[in-house]
Amino acid sequence: MKRRLSLRGRGVQLLSQREHSRQELRRKLLQHLRKLHSEAESGLPEPIEPTEPIDADQQVDDVLTWLQDKGYFSEQRFVESRVHVREGRYGNLRIRQELAQHGVALDADTTARLKDSELARAHEVWLRKFGAPAAEAAGRAKQMRFLSSRGFSPEVIRRVVKGGAEVEGDDG
Known part of the structure; x- marks a missing residue:
């Protein structure tokens, strides 16, 4: 079965298609994270990243900071x-x-x-x-x-x- 992209992978994928604002990218990554959590709860194959109940906002902010530090993302x-x-x-x-x-x-x-x-x-x-x-x-x-x-x-x-x-x- 096809495995879902990690949060970082999804961020890189979105940015490879076009530039995004921080607000827009944040919204899309939160949506992806919710999808990862719902799949984990429904018994579908495990995503690449662990999906324990960590603060979703903090997790997405960490990924955004990582993307910005690596130069993938620039407002x-x-x-x-x-x-x-x-x-x-x-x-x-x-x-x-x-x-x-x-x-x-x-x-x-x-x-x-x-x-x-x-x-x-x-x-x-x-x-x-x-x-x-x-x-x-x-x-x-x-x-x-x-x-x-x-x-x-x-x-x-x-x-x-x-x-x-x-x-x-x-x-x-």
Whole structure:
């Protein structure tokens, strides 16, 4: 029969798929630990790690510390990865909100870089979706709502929707 991965093994496996925040990885490892305990109680094959009733939170925190010490896990890499993936489609507000949900924040350099590029990024998103300024107020409102839902700031939205093609010259 197939044996379950140890808590450390599961942590390494999760991190090999993509970067995780500490909060997210902690939640997944606690879930895995509960599964290990339930299998041990139900008579299924013994997992690799002993499953005596130790404090689950402490056990998971020890594994997280081990993963961080070995270099498998880094919240800074998680932030960089998440920003890299999201910056082409979303504004600063949305990126900060998503990172806050994971229990991490942007550093000052990344915040400044995103702020400097937000107008150009918003214009690219707007151009891909709409391509041209709307002729009537209802169309402009639709474009503004779209950019707002993507997390761009109100000032940037106003400049993109009202300025249309002239925004490209502002950043260069």
